[in-house]
Amino acid sequence: MLPQLRWPTPDGLPPRAMWITLGSVIFLLVISAPLVEFNLLFLISKLDDLFMFILRMFEKPPPLDYLPQLFEKMLETLEMALIATVLAAIISLPIGVLAARNATPHPIVGQITRDLLSFFRALPELVWALVFVSAIGLGPLPGILAIAVVSIGFMAKFFAESIEVVEIGPIEGLRATGAGWFQVRYFAMLPQALPDFVGTLLYVLDHNIRAATVLGIVGAGGIGFDLINSIRYFEFERLIVILLAIYLAVTIVDRLSDSLRNRVISGGGYRHGS
């Protein structure tokens, strides 16, 4: 005989919030299963293909003659991310001021700026890259522009949010000395909102390096071009080297920015995101 079991709730049933969430998740999974063409048997039957794919990467020795080009392309990738991040940071500062409700020159300007930023964030880097490549041709420049646009969308938004929560006291203090519109923003708001901005900046840089590795797929510069070609032409020995290089670069930057962030804002605001 089964032992009598019950949940530790007054009625012995699982908590309402739990079964409603769980139920709706399962319901959504079931109705969306045909949309993603989910088929477990198919997936399992294809697992050996995945293993084959991975095995083939180790079949041949790594192509040493490819390394100089790999280095050059990785450098290009990192440079794209760096330029785009710095560019975006410089542009985000004034735009963030325009977007912040307490610093904007006019509420309508603020609303328009916030909508524009939301538009920048709406499309992923790769879509922007696709559009920019069509507009100005192949190369790292459209990639940089694509990354910068999305980064401005995020950084300016976060910056505006940190401006909106600065203390009012110092602002009034400066206003009382007769400081002008610009001076009040520059001397009273900026110093208070900047530490948060530095934290965001590092997250964005981190994210941008990841993003830059794949932009080459649409011809926007960086290692991505070699990556998709090595898959397209079944050069698996080259693929594994590229994957390894990306893994190393991303991990190193991840660690670096973690330690830098802890030093810059020790005790300050800490935010997950971007």
Next chain:
Amino acid sequence: MAVKPLAAQSLPPLPPRPRNLMPIWATALIGVVWLAGVQLDISPKTLIYGWDDIVEYFSRYGHPDFSQAPSYVKLMLETIAMGFWGTIFAFVVAFFIAPFAARNLSPNAWTYNLAREALNFMRAMPDVLLALVFVASFGLGPLPGALALGVHTAGFLGKFFAESLERVDKGRYEALDAVGAGFSQKMMYAGWPSILREMSGYTLYILDRNIRTGAVLGLVGAGGIGIALYDTLRMFEYDQSAALLIILIVTIMLLDRLSSFVRGKLH
């Protein structure tokens, strides 16, 4: 006139000024960026001289053609479904790995480092890249896309969950140790309940992100609205591209509002 007339010499001296390294750092950063720009052969001239072309180019998106909107909406739904499945996959994986990646919970150093490195690896592989690999081995379609999103974001969710678990007051774990609870019991009765709110916040954020990113996976053959976008752009069918972009942007902005609304409710 206002200040007591003190001769400049009689003023108490200021302490030595601490060295301000900001200008040096700023100059160094600008220098590095400049060098990178030179190396990549980027000149702002391209943008300035090409400005008319760029404006002309974007004006081609001026007449969106919604005649095939139903099929686009279906593709959009496919993208959303992909993001959703990816998120659930990531959640399940993170749920099982995170306890081992939390320093204070992991049974021993080996499992801790293994779990940490596994999460790091998943995070380091960009999802577009994973999608390429999965499409190559499983064939075209949204399923490899969902898997790619799942693997990549499992790395993020696992890291976030593990960090939250580490921040939980250690007394709660000790209380369960004291009654002799096992590892999984400790997780179910002290770990997860303590971070429930943060967990749902992170998961929503990842869902939001996965739907956004899902839109591009079609570029590498992994289903969703990306395929149509790539095809129409390649065929120079700007009217169709414009319609697709509008559907994409409107959907993502709506989801953005929705998720910040739900997150607001959670806090």
Next chain:
Amino acid sequence: MSAIVMNQVVKTYPNGTSAVKGISLTIEPGSFTVILGPSGAGKSTLLRMMNGLETPTTGTVHVHNTLLTRKTLRTVRRTVGMVFQQFNLVGRLNVMTNVLTGRLAYRSWLGSMLHLFRAEDFEIAHEALARVDLSEKAWIRADQLSGGQQQRVGIARALAQKPSIILADEPVASLDPLTSAEVLDLLKSICKNDNIAVVANLHQVEYTRQYADRVIGINAGQVIFDGPPAALTDEVIEALYRRPEVIEEANHVAATTLAYA
């Protein structure tokens, strides 16, 4: 020429609260005036209208014969220093930069972009810092100072403006008695030695008696008393802190009266 002339000034907030109900007064140059009254009497609003931090609903404010309007706001504020209860320093900037912000109104926005100031502005800021005896703290971040030191930096910032008037809004309400006396001594000496008119809001009767040349008693947005501190009798103080029209608040009034008795 009077330092400040207020004429039939009324301030009613959008939510219907009338903070100041028709006050006319004149502040003479070089005098130490204390505005005394219970909290919520309208002292702060009155003071903040003297440099345009609040705009009167009706009535006019003249500072040195200049009518306060949107146009004249910046030039007027330049010569009117202000000291706040919460100091209102920019905590993340160092003390010197905080004092230098007192010079901003004399300089264009473009010049201040890079945090570069003229040598003469540095000289003025240095003098102001020396005056409040904080030269040795010049390069320390303002939020690392004690409350009394922060208030002295606030005074130095006001001094750096080369003002002819200093407004002090409850300058010692956040400080302990010892530092309070220091700060008020400093304000008094600045008033006397530099011939700067000081208008201070206080709620402590003892300090008022000790430092004021002239006392303006305010209650419920109206002037109840105006005269030398010697004329500040117990009856006057009782009238100042009484709210006969609000019976429910009688207890509160009693408490406040007791507190200052």
